[in-house]
Amino acid sequence: MKIVGVNIKRLREDQGLTLRALAKKLGISASFLSQVESGKASPSLATLKSISDALTTTVGSLVGEEQKIDDNPIVRLSERKHVQEAGKGINMYLLTSRDPNKQMEPLLFKLKEGAISGAASYKHFGQEFVMVLRGYIEITLNEIVYTLRKGDSIYFNSSVPHAFKNIGKGESEAIWVITPPTF
Amino acid sequence: MKIVGVNIKRLREDQGLTLRALAKKLGISASFLSQVESGKASPSLATLKSISDALTTTVGSLVGEEQKIDDNPIVRLSERKHVQEAGKGINMYLLTSRDPNKQMEPLLFKLKEGAISGAASYKHFGQEFVMVLRGYIEITLNEIVYTLRKGDSIYFNSSVPHAFKNIGKGESEAIWVITPPTF
DNA sequence: TAAATTTGTTAATTTATACTTGACAATAAA
DNA sequence: TTTATTGTCAAGTATAAATTAACAAATTTA
Numbered sequence: 001m002k003i004v005g006v007n008i009k010r011l012r013e014d015q016g017l018t019l020r021a022l023a024k025k026l027g028i029s030a031s032f033l034s035q036v037e038s039g040k041a042s043p044s045l046a047t048l049k050s051i052s053d054a055l056t057t058t059v060g061s062l063v064g065e066e067q068k069i070d071d072n073p074i075v076r077l078s079e080r081k082h083v084q085e086a087g088k089g090i091n092m093y094l095l096t097s098r099d100p101n102k103q104m105e106p107l108l109f110k111l112k113e114g115a116i117s118g119a120a121s122y123k124h125f126g127q128e129f130v131m132v133l134r135g136y137i138e139i140t141l142n143e144i145v146y147t148l149r150k151g152d153s154i155y156f157n158s159s160v161p162h163a164f165k166n167i168g169k170g171e172s173e174a175i176w177v178i179t180p181p182t183f
Numbered sequence: 184m185k186i187v188g189v190n191i192k193r194l195r196e197d198q199g200l201t202l203r204a205l206a207k208k209l210g211i212s213a214s215f216l217s218q219v220e221s222g223k224a225s226p227s228l229a230t231l232k233s234i235s236d237a238l239t240t241t242v243g244s245l246v247g248e249e250q251k252i253d254d255n256p257i258v259r260l261s262e263r264k265h266v267q268e269a270g271k272g273i274n275m276y277l278l279t280s281r282d283p284n285k286q287m288e289p290l291l292f293k294l295k296e297g298a299i300s301g302a303a304s305y306k307h308f309g310q311e312f313v314m315v316l317r318g319y320i321e322i323t324l325n326e327i328v329y330t331l332r333k334g335d336s337i338y339f340n341s342s343v344p345h346a347f348k349n350i351g352k353g354e355s356e357a358i359w360v361i362t363p364p365t366f
Numbered sequence: 367t368a369a370a371t372t373t374g375t376t377a378a379t380t381t382a383t384a385c386t387t388g389a390c391a392a393t394a395a396a
Numbered sequence: 397t398t399t400a401t402t403g404t405c406a407a408g409t410a411t412a413a414a415t416t417a418a419c420a421a422a423t424t425t426a
Contacts (some may be wrong), residue, residue: 004228019403032385034404042228044412045187046383049246051362059308060243063232066278073324077334095314104362106312106336129289131278131358133316142254151260155279175314177360181289202374215414227383227413253367 003064005050009037011055025054036155057140089115089166095175107176111137118163128178129155129161135172139164148157148174185222186247187231192220194238256288263291272349273297278358290359292351294320301346311345311361312338318355322347331357 013021019037023030027049035041043051051058073096082092089112095097096106109130130139131153139146140163141156147167148154158178166172193206202220206213211230218224228235235242257280261345267312272295279289291311313322314336322333323346324339330350331337339345349355 018401020208021399028384029386031387031404035385038404040405041384045225045228045246047384048228058243058248059246061246063228063242065243071341074329074331074335074337077332095336096312100322104310104312104338104360106314106338106360119296127287129279129287129360131289146257148257149260152257153278154257155287155289156256165319175358176289177289177312201372203372211413212415213373214375214416218414221375222414223376320411 004042004062005037005039007062007064008033008051008055011057012037015055026050030097039044056082063143083107089113090117092176105178107178109165109174109176111135111172111174113166113168113170115161116163116165127159128176129153130177131175133175134172135166136168137164137172185199187225187245188220188222191216191234191238192247195220198238201213205234209233230306270330270347272296273300275359288361290361292357292359294318294347294355294357296349296351296353299346310338311341311359312336313360314358316356318349318353318359319351320347320355320357321350 012019017025019034020030023033026033026034026047027050032041036043048059048062052062055062075095075097078096082112083092091110091112093108094106095108096104130137130148132148132150134150137148139148139154140161141154142160142162147153195202200208202216203213203291206216209216209230210233215224215226219226231242231245236244238245242366243300258278258280266275266277273296274293276293278288278291281289293346313320313331318334322330322331322337323344324337324341325345329337
């Protein structure tokens with residue numbers, strides 16, 4: 001976890017803080033903070049949390065979970081990759097290239113007439129955003145049924161049991177952005 | 184940091200793992216894992232990282248930096264809130280209700296003919312996803328120009344200098360999802 | 367029904383390491 | 397020069413991370 005120290009040092013210097021100033025703010029010794037920054041020691045979780053607070057960032061950031069991405073950024077309509085059928089008549093297409101450093105995973109869902117998802121409660125932490133582009137889609141969240149038509153959008157936690165089906169005539173289409181990426 | 188244990192336990196159980204099974208996978212004792220889950224002990228940063236890996240999640244998640252959301256999840260086409268003009272002829276609409284716990288911020292951009300953004304390099308960490316719904320939009324990333332038409336999408340880091348303009352005849356429209364929320 | 371596993375939890379130790387103290391050279395200010 | 401102030405290091409202490417082993421309760425097997 002050497003990256004932690006590097007990040008702390010960078011943020012501290014960006015904010016014009018000396019080693020001793022930050023250490024005092026945290027109630028730890030400057031010496032120890034120095035060791036942490038150089039990777040010679042590792043802070044306890046509690047200390048790391050207070051460091052992230054003092055630097056107005058997050059533990060996740062400090063451990064390097066919010067990274068850079070910089071590949072080919074674009075995906076053309078014609079180049080979308082088909083991912084999988086999440087049920088019969090349900091097709092998903094990637095709207096960005098696969099990249100573990102991405103925080104979001106934008107997908108295009110195409111639902112054939114009558115297509116219906118398995119009632120699923122995906123158990124990973126994460127959130128989902130859906131906006132209907134074409135047709136009518138019914139989404140059930142925790143037993144509550146929402147009917148969405150073109151232009152309507154919905155946002156929910158991946159952990160809540162959710163299912164959906166196409167209740168329109170013909171194909172329906174929606175943008176589906178989930179976090180974190182799973183494909 | 185008691186929340187850490189709670190989250191670990193929930194994820195472990197969700198994945199059908201026993202205390203001993205996960206502990207073995209991690210190379211630590213089941214006993215210690217039990218203490219961690221109940222908040223009686225706190226794992227080292229290194230151990231926490233291996234736990235988050237084993238549970239296919241992140242340290243940030245485990246320490247509770249990715250929180251629950253559970254308000255009214257839906258935003259109808261007719262109910263979209265106008266946010267601000269990010270330049271002349273550029274209108275943004277919220278596609279979800281404001282919520283600091285959300286990881287994403289989905290917006291609808293409407294660009295009048297000829298509308299052009301100020302060249303901006305937003306300096307917060309974060310990422311952006313854009314998909315054009317209507318018209319033609321030109322996006323410049325780091326001096327590189329991309330022309331997007333209906334159905335094309337792009338994904339980039341908020342930290343890279345970016346600007347955009349509507350180069351189509353008439354209004355153009357795009358879905359714009361940014362992370363983390365700023366509005 | 368009882369024996370045998372397997373579950374999660376706790377108390378008592380050990381061991382590792384988080385953290386401190388104090389001194390150091392290097393730089394910058396007085 | 398003197399006096400602070402910077403970051404770093406070696407050595408020591410003390411905290412708590414992690415283990416061992418034994419436990420009752422629940423499941424499984426016979």
